[in-house]
Amino acid sequence: MLAAAKLAPPAAHLWRTMLLLTAVVAIMSLIALWAGTQTITLAQLRTDELSRTLFFRLRLPRVVMAALIGSSLAIVGAALQALFRNPLADPSTLGVSGGGAVGAATAIALGWAERISGIPLIFVAAFCGAIAAVLVVHKIARTGPVMLPGALLLAGVVVNLIASAAVLTIQYMTDSTRALQILRWLIGSLDVVGFDTILRMLVFLIPCWIGLLLFSRDLHLLAMGEETAEALGVNVARCELVIHLLSSLLVGVTVAVGGAIAFVGLIVPHAVRLLFGQDLRIVLPGSLLLGAAFLIACDALARVVLSPIELPVGAVTGLLGGPVFLWLLYRRQRYSAL
Amino acid sequence: MGGPVTPIAAARNVEFGYATSTPVIRGVSLEVNPGKLCALIGANGCGKSTLVRLFAGLLAPVKGEIVFQGTPLGSLPRREAARQIAYVPQNTAMAFPFTVLEVVLTGRSPYTPRFRFEDERDRERAMEALATVDAAHLAMRPVTELSGGERQMVAVARALAQDPQFLLMDEPSAGLDLKHRAGLARTLAALRDRRGLTSLVVTHDLHLIDPLFDYVFALRRGELLAQGKPAEVLTDASLSDIYDDQHVRTRRVEGRTLIWSN
Numbered sequence: 035m036l037a038a039a040k041l042a043p044p045a046a047h048l049w050r051t052m053l054l055l056t057a058v059v060a061i062m063s064l065i066a067l068w069a070g071t072q073t074i075t076l077a078q079l080r081t082d083e084l085s086r087t088l089f090f091r092l093r094l095p096r097v098v099m100a101a102l103i104g105s106s107l108a109i110v111g112a113a114l115q116a117l118f119r120n121p122l123a124d125p126s127t128l129g130v131s132g133g134g135a136v137g138a139a140t141a142i143a144l145g146w147a148e149r150i151s152g153i154p155l156i157f158v159a160a161f162c163g164a165i166a167a168v169l170v171v172h173k174i175a176r177t178g179p180v181m182l183p184g185a186l187l188l189a190g191v192v193v194n195l196i197a198s199a200a201v202l203t204i205q206y207m208t209d210s211t212r213a214l215q216i217l218r219w220l221i222g223s224l225d226v227v228g229f230d231t232i233l234r235m236l237v238f239l240i241p242c243w244i245g246l247l248l249f250s251r252d253l254h255l256l257a258m259g260e261e262t263a264e265a266l267g268v269n270v271a272r273c274e275l276v277i278h279l280l281s282s283l284l285v286g287v288t289v290a291v292g293g294a295i296a297f298v299g300l301i302v303p304h305a306v307r308l309l310f311g312q313d314l315r316i317v318l319p320g321s322l323l324l325g326a327a328f329l330i331a332c333d334a335l336a337r338v339v340l341s342p343i344e345l346p347v348g349a350v351t352g353l354l355g356g357p358v359f360l361w362l363l364y365r366r367q368r369y370s371a372l
Numbered sequence: 373m374g375g376p377v378t379p380i381a382a383a384r385n386v387e388f389g390y391a392t393s394t395p396v397i398r399g400v401s402l403e404v405n406p407g408k409l410c411a412l413i414g415a416n417g418c419g420k421s422t423l424v425r426l427f428a429g430l431l432a433p434v435k436g437e438i439v440f441q442g443t444p445l446g447s448l449p450r451r452e453a454a455r456q457i458a459y460v461p462q463n464t465a466m467a468f469p470f471t472v473l474e475v476v477l478t479g480r481s482p483y484t485p486r487f488r489f490e491d492e493r494d495r496e497r498a499m500e501a502l503a504t505v506d507a508a509h510l511a512m513r514p515v516t517e518l519s520g521g522e523r524q525m526v527a528v529a530r531a532l533a534q535d536p537q538f539l540l541m542d543e544p545s546a547g548l549d550l551k552h553r554a555g556l557a558r559t560l561a562a563l564r565d566r567r568g569l570t571s572l573v574v575t576h577d578l579h580l581i582d583p584l585f586d587y588v589f590a591l592r593r594g595e596l597l598a599q600g601k602p603a604e605v606l607t608d609a610s611l612s613d614i615y616d617d618q619h620v621r622t623r624r625v626e627g628r629t630l631i632w633s634n
Contacts, residue, residue, distance in 0.1 A: 265457075
């Protein structure tokens with residue numbers, strides 16, 4: 035009884051965590067805004083037109099974009115891990131990003147530049163690809179109320195392989211300008227996007243973030259087991275449907291803009307769990323914030339390590355995340371439970 | 373059972389199948405009386421787990437209905453049902469290293485508003501539930517590091533934290549050693565005696581049923597084959613039928629029934 039009494043109230047823990055992570059995002063943003071081949075000082079910002087353009091037209095939107103994509107991928111990772119009860123789940127390992135990429139590549143190849151009532155068709159296409167992938171891996175991994183962890187990840191790997199083959203095929207079938215366009219987008223870079231793309235993304239991202247956060251409690255219970263959650267009053271079927279839709283939308287939109295950036299949704303939720311505990315009601319909002327900070331940092335790194343050459347941010351997250359995945363897999367094999 | 377006792381839960385002509393062609397439960401009717409510790413026995417694949425899931429509301433009958441305290445279970449709101457009925461699944465393995473206290477606290481979620489964390493009182497209830505199953509010392513341990521027996525106790529504690537009227541357990545003793553199997557049965561009997569908790573427990577531990585349990589239901593191939601007090605159901609003749617095994621023998625010794633198969 036004493037042990038329980040000593041714990042901080044979880045609500046206070048949540049607010050402290052949010053405050054701390056917000057500070058981390060702010061600090062990362064400041065560092066990233068100043069990092070780059072060209073050093074920009076405050077004085078230059080006031081006087082120099084070129085510096086101002088560089089800062090407001092290139093760096094600022096880029097940092098914002100990194101934050102949006104990082105947040106989205108991280109919160110989706112946290113949600114999918116709970117939904118599938120698998121710590122190795124992530125949009126990239128489950129093939130969701132791959133599915134989204136096929137959709138986006140199709141849209142680029144067919145030159146679908148138009149929008150339907152303001153919604154870019156490429157978002158719609160990427161969303162369709164992403165949700166198809168989610169449904170396939172879910173269907174394969176499920177036997178009754180149990181998710182087979184091995185089947186889930188294998189299905190994800192194969193969906194990814196099919197997806198990259200499909201994207202390659204699309205590239206070969208389309209003309210060279212569009213093939214090049216696909217290639218540049220595929221590598222996963224946060225190159226010049228401009229604020230109107232950001233606004234258009236936010237229309238989708240913010241409601242999806244809020245939606246996922248509204249399901250934190252259900253996901254917390256689902257992470258303990260499907261039957262347990264159901265017996266505790268969670269409408270599991272509805273919860274699954276909502277998480278599938280919101281995750282696919284988030285992944286679709288981010289993939290359509292930034293390409294498939296791997297492993298963000300794997301590394302970030304794990305870091306949040308290590309630092310702040312397992313409670314999904316803290317892990318989800320925590321991942322949202324730390325995801326932003328993480329991808330901002332990765333992008334800054336991508337810009338400076340080989341300066342003046344710029345690495346695609348997907349290469350940085352892949353090189354960091356791959357080993358983390360292997361380490362988790364190594365550790366997981368030692369859980370007798372699975 | 374007789375008498376004017378109103379059952380806490382009842383199955384009325386319940387039929388269920390996972391696929392339409394193969395019914396798993398075929399027209400089962402039974403009544404569970406309040407304050408009784410009931411065992412559900414039968415051979416592998418006879419539909420025990422399915423029947424318990426139907427009572428827990430995890431599955432809905434294809435025909436017939438499950439009634440809980442006079443109300444069809446299907447018309448009871450989920451969270452309302454979760455305050456009355458607790459279910460301990462067969463598989464209690466976890467993918468994430470939640471602390472034991474976090475796991476048990478989820479038992480309080482049917483009482484907690486969606487956007488609130490459990491409060492101090494809920495923590496006390498959770499710790500009480502852990503103490504009831506002698507697992508209070510595990511509270512801060514990651515659940516992934518526990519033995520199967522400890523994990524099972526934690527799952528029971530979570531169910532008790534729900535403060536249920538009716539406790540359902542699916543083969544709780546699978547993977548437990550002798551001491552823990554008997555200990556679990558004694559805990560359930562003690563909960564019945566102290567707070568009148570009604571339980572329906574799927575079990576293969578026939579030797580623990582008499583004298584700890586009050587009543588036994590026996591299923592065979594999805595049908596209710598026998599029911600009654602342990603001494604009535606646990607006989608050579610009816611057990612041979614229930615398990616389709618002519619080698620089953622029983623003997624009553626010192627007020628308990630011993631059972632083996634030659």
